[in-house]
Amino acid sequence: MERKAHELAWQECIEIIRDNVNPQSFKTWFEPIKPMKLSNKILTIQVPSQFFYEWLEEHYVQILHKTLKKVIGPNAKLEYSVIVENATSQHSEPFTINLPTGNSSKPVNNELGMPINMDSPIKNPFIIPGLRRMNIDSQLNPRYTFDNFVEGECNKLARNAGLAIAQKPGGTAFNPLMIFGGCGLGKTHLAHAIGNLIKQQHKQKVVVFVSAEKFINQFIDSARQGNNNQFVNFYQYLDVLIVDDVQFFSKKERTQEVFFQIFNHLHQNGKQIILTCDRAPKDLKNMDERLLSRFKWGLSADLSTPDFDTRVSILENKMYQDGITLHKDVVEYLAHNIDTNVRELEGALISLLAQGSLTRKHLDLNLAKQTVKNFVKNSTREISIDYIQKLVCDFYNIPVEAVKSKTRKREIVQARQIAMYFTKDLTKASLKNIGIFFGGRDHSTVIHACQTVNDLIETDKKFRQDVEEIEKRIKINTF
Ligand code: ADP
Numbered sequence: 001m002e003r004k005a006h007e008l009a010w011q012e013c014i015e016i017i018r019d020n021v022n023p024q025s026f027k028t029w030f031e032p033i034k035p036m037k038l039s040n041k042i043l044t045i046q047v048p049s050q051f052f053y054e055w056l057e058e059h060y061v062q063i064l065h066k067t068l069k070k071v072i073g074p075n076a077k078l079e080y081s082v083i084v085e086n087a088t089s090q091h092s093e094p095f096t097i098n099l100p101t102g103n104s105s106k107p108v109n110n111e112l113g114m115p116i117n118m119d120s121p122i123k124n125p126f127i128i129p130g131l132r133r134m135n136i137d138s139q140l141n142p143r144y145t146f147d148n149f150v151e152g153e154c155n156k157l158a159r160n161a162g163l164a165i166a167q168k169p170g171g172t173a174f175n176p177l178m179i180f181g182g183c184g185l186g187k188t189h190l191a192h193a194i195g196n197l198i199k200q201q202h203k204q205k206v207v208v209f210v211s212a213e214k215f216i217n218q219f220i221d222s223a224r225q226g227n228n229n230q231f232v233n234f235y236q237y238l239d240v241l242i243v244d245d246v247q248f249f250s251k252k253e254r255t256q257e258v259f260f261q262i263f264n265h266l267h268q269n270g271k272q273i274i275l276t277c278d279r280a281p282k283d284l285k286n287m288d289e290r291l292l293s294r295f296k297w298g299l300s301a302d303l304s305t306p307d308f309d310t311r312v313s314i315l316e317n318k319m320y321q322d323g324i325t326l327h328k329d330v331v332e333y334l335a336h337n338i339d340t341n342v343r344e345l346e347g348a349l350i351s352l353l354a355q356g357s358l359t360r361k362h363l364d365l366n367l368a369k370q371t372v373k374n375f376v377k378n379s380t381r382e383i384s385i386d387y388i389q390k391l392v393c394d395f396y397n398i399p400v401e402a403v404k405s406k407t408r409k410r411e412i413v414q415a416r417q418i419a420m421y422f423t424k425d426l427t428k429a430s431l432k433n434i435g436i437f438f439g440g441r442d443h444s445t446v447i448h449a450c451q452t453v454n455d456l457i458e459t460d461k462k463f464r465q466d467v468e469e470i471e472k473r474i475k476i477n478t479f
């Protein structure tokens, strides 16, 4: 078959370029290009993606320019046709780049159909200026994979939904996937595992993992710098967005608003959203109703406490990874006695190993018993009511007994109320139990205390500062 003019011209160009760039770059950036058309000295080439076009323009504009002039003539022009990948709409219009500047003043569409002005590339916290798209750091932790996420009844639904999503991100009914459950049960691990598997199976997909706290801070920073649009653009540009611990969006109204906008955009464009939360969506407080209803759109899957067999498997898996062997009795003893969550279970194992190696003791059942005893006593991460009472009383320089007494002295009442408030906030104790711990008071007293503290935080600056300081002390000493 006779070769067409554009093919011949491009063939000639490619020979010149081959001699002028290194082989790896040539293979990556020039081999995939397809010549489409040559008319009026305009050569149209097809490139596989928006990013590809940007890369060429950024790195090879000079050589393209020179080569085209040489092959086609001084008035040569280059026109790009971008294949729109994974797009909801397949349309792609060629656009012309006038050499020699190589800059197009015309905005082009990325695969979301969102116009990007090429003169002002998206700035975002993850991209090194000048390098776009491919350089978005996923912020994924490669250590958290499906391989080391042991399956059990406690996580079956969430784990399998995660696997299905990784095959077809955005293409399943599980959008968003909301993974919820208590502390230390594997939410963060699973969220990373899904992201990692997506990256592995769909190299082109842009995945970002972000904690809700980081998202909030980025948003605040962007607002401060007047960059809100860039912030939004960045997140709307992703194929997969994973947000860890969305309960932290509670009370953050402006962040909720902007997240709502991003969520809608991604969802409408068939992009995958994965969220984790420390409670079921229905139990989230201070969250915009519209956002809450969206959280429930896809699949909410909970992680619960693993049963005994799963706990044993998790320990065995961990030992296998670390190349450790322990007697079966020891493993079962640990699994039997640490039934709170996986983080504690891992903690006990590490603590046992540390004891063994530091004291050169044999890792036997006796040592395990000792460790578990110490472990449960010393490092339960749940904050205790005693502890909160002590810190608050230390802060106000009053004896702990005072908050449990009948005294109605103003400063004691206040300390008592603050301690109740933190107990409600930071422990799982019921209102009734809190009342009991504070000298046998009624649950309505506890509600009243929490309301009073909330009101004073709003209205009294000094009070608010005190509460913040106490909170800091509690948290520094606990987490
Ligand atoms: P969460 O985010 O729910 O608080 P994490 O994801 O941080 O919990 O998990 C706590 C620890 O327990 C991590 O080290 C994680 O690797 C481990 N873990 C949790 N679930 C499993 C599981 N099913 N298999 C193996 N390790 C697990």
Ligand code: MG
Pocket: 187, 188, 189, 244
């Ligand atoms: Mg977590």
